[in-house]
Amino acid sequence: MTVTTRESIAARILAGELLFILNGHLIRVPQQWLSAHPGGALTILHFVGRDATDEVEAYHPKHVLEKMRAFSQGPVELSADGWVPLLPPICTGWIRKLSPDGSLHWHKEATPEYSENGSSSQVLLVKKLDAPHTSGPSLASIQPPPTTLSLKTQSQHSAAYKQLHKRIFAAGLYQTRYISGYGPEVARYIFFSLCSYFLYQRHLFFLSAVFLGVLWHQVVFICHDLGHVGVTHSWHRDRLIAIFLADFVGGVSIGWWVDNHNVHHVVTNHPSHDPDIQHLPFFAITPAFFKSLYSSYYKRELTFDRFSRAVITAQHRLLYVIMSLARFNLYRLSYRHLWITRDDTGRARGGRWAWWLEVSALVGFLFWYGRVLHGCGSWQTGLMYLLVSNVVPSPLHVQIVLSHYSRSTTDFGPFESFPHRQLRTTTDVICHPYAEFLHGGLHLQVTHHLFPRLPRHNLKEASYLVKEFAREQGLEYAEFGFFEGNGEVLDTLRGVANQLRGVADSEIHEAMNAKTD
Incomplete structure (x- = not known):
């Protein structure tokens, strides 16, 4: 079977195809499926040109994964550390829109802003563009910015996560506890x-x-x-x-x-x-x-x-x-x-x-x-x-922000593995077993983000396996008490507020100096 190269895949993406990698094979998503996908269009668009194996297997049951094989275009060219990702066009503000004649064309909805730090992979969208664009993304625009992450290490995290997922299945943790739960x-x-x-x-x-x-x-x-x-x-x-x-x-x-x-x-x-x-x-x-x-x-x-x-x-x-x-x-x-x-x-x-x-x-x-x-x-x-x-x-909304507001908002780009990203951006809340029903599973968000389809009443048992995985991979498993977690969130909000006041004071100082001059 012909092996598809990274260059060929990049060219096809620039031509408007929706392609991602699943277990070393190229998956082509039909354009009409984008609007029909039960998970929404954006969940596909954010993985165009990337290896989405861990995410796809986490979010889909086995019978759906089997159906995806029909959309395989064959194996892809892999490096020693797996697939070298491309940057999805949506990350730089490019999307496909319908023309009046029914055809699709590239449309730039926002302008990307790259980090001033050359070693960072941060890409933000900062401005909506109302003017029409006749061109589309370029080969350069879908190449990821430099990253400080090791592709080899991220590949190891991904491989270990796959083994963890097998252990979760083998332990029967995908079985819903209807009576006791x-x-x-x-x-x-x-x-x-x-x-x-x-x-x-x-x-x-x-x-x-x-x-x-x-x-x-x-x-x-x-x-x-x-x-x-x-x-x-x-x-x-x-x-x-x-x-x-x-x-x-x-x-x-x-x-x-x-x-x-x-x-x-x-x-x-x-x-x-x-x-x-x-x-x-x-x-x-x-x-x-x-x-x-x-x-x-x-x-x-x-x-x-x-x-x-x-x-x-x-x-x-x-x-x-x-x-x-x-x-x-x-x-x-x-x-x-x-x-x-x-x-x-x-x-x-x-x-x-x-x-x-x-x-x-x-x-x-x-x-x-x-x-x-x-x-x-x-x-x-x-x-x-x-x-x-x-x-x-309203305590529900406080419980929700505890999981993420105090965690990292840095963008490490498409090189970052699924488990690394979820552990970096999510935290658990430590609570007494008698109070767990008040949190309703929101106190075990790290495990939930790694295995989103896992029945809630099995999250605690699965979390022990996740903690073991994190220790073995040298990854942080963040967890705070409820009040400590609130303090972390307030510290984050206070820190941003103080930075804003600093920016405002600097602007006033500059304006006064300009007026004096």
Whole structure:
């Protein structure tokens, strides 16, 4: 069988083909699959020209991996340390768009900014370009910048991770614990629901709102599992359950969350690409956001304006205040996502039925929740119920930021292995076994990021194997206590705020000197 060279693959990528490497073989993704991929288009685009073996095997079950063989173009040319990666065009702002005549052409949506440090592989997107571009990416633009990482070492990490994954399978950790795992959780959901209902019937509206908020807080955890197809391991069954719990019970679109979360997993903590850290004007966990970065996920510039400056300088003081109201932003993002995807008919993720079912479920949520608020008797009591029920789940948002906000946001480029990237950008939260249900698996994010489809109730057992793997590979397995983790996040936010104040003072000083001159 003919071996495809790196030069040939680079030329085909420049011609618009979607190619990545899987177990030493070239996989060609049909253009029509880009919009149909259940994991979203961006999760493919970020691996064009790269070896995606570890990521693909982590995110897909065996029957899907077997289907991928049909798209193999044969073996590729490998170095002694494996595939030498190319830089995906999306990393430098290039995407393919439809022309009026139906053909595809290259479009540059942003300008790349390379690190001033010649040894760094950092590439950020800093400016949206509105002017049309007739050319496309060049051979030079898809060559990765220099890296300080050893390709040999990264290859060793990857090989060791594959062995770890085999151990996880052999230990039976992909088997869902329905009775001992989800049984107690379902009992808790029913208990919180009944408490909220009976307290409401007795006009104890404040306590009713508290229990509804606790229910929403807890239900999110199983919705997270369902979004990863980690409960029944059937996309359709998990999505149906998730739409009921997330959309109808909680009022948040599971489709939006999955779309957002899948991207977060493959480009964790990248300032230009990970939507989970793109929270201007309220938070900036790296000074890179001072540059008004372009978001490849939101397709817009993250403008760093005067309001952003004012908020960011006090972000460490405002963290818990803003987080207390964060659930309202989830509603906004949910409705925005469903509006944007209203014409998305080609999805393998359920086609139109999933979209319509989500819309119907959200309408149902607005109906029953609206009736609850109206039944409070007065607008003041209704407002209280609205605020309490939505503020009570706010610890969830704090739990989410603990996993990543204090971790590295450096971009090491396509040379970095999957396990190295996930361990570098993620941390665990140490908690007492009796408090684990309050964290709902979010305290074991390192293992979850390495094995996202792993059933949540098996994460703890798997984490022992991951810690052993990290020690053997000389990698950091970060974990903090809950309060220590909060301190780490606040230190990160405070550090960025102090840097911003330093920049502002420097600008004022320069302006005064210029005026004096």
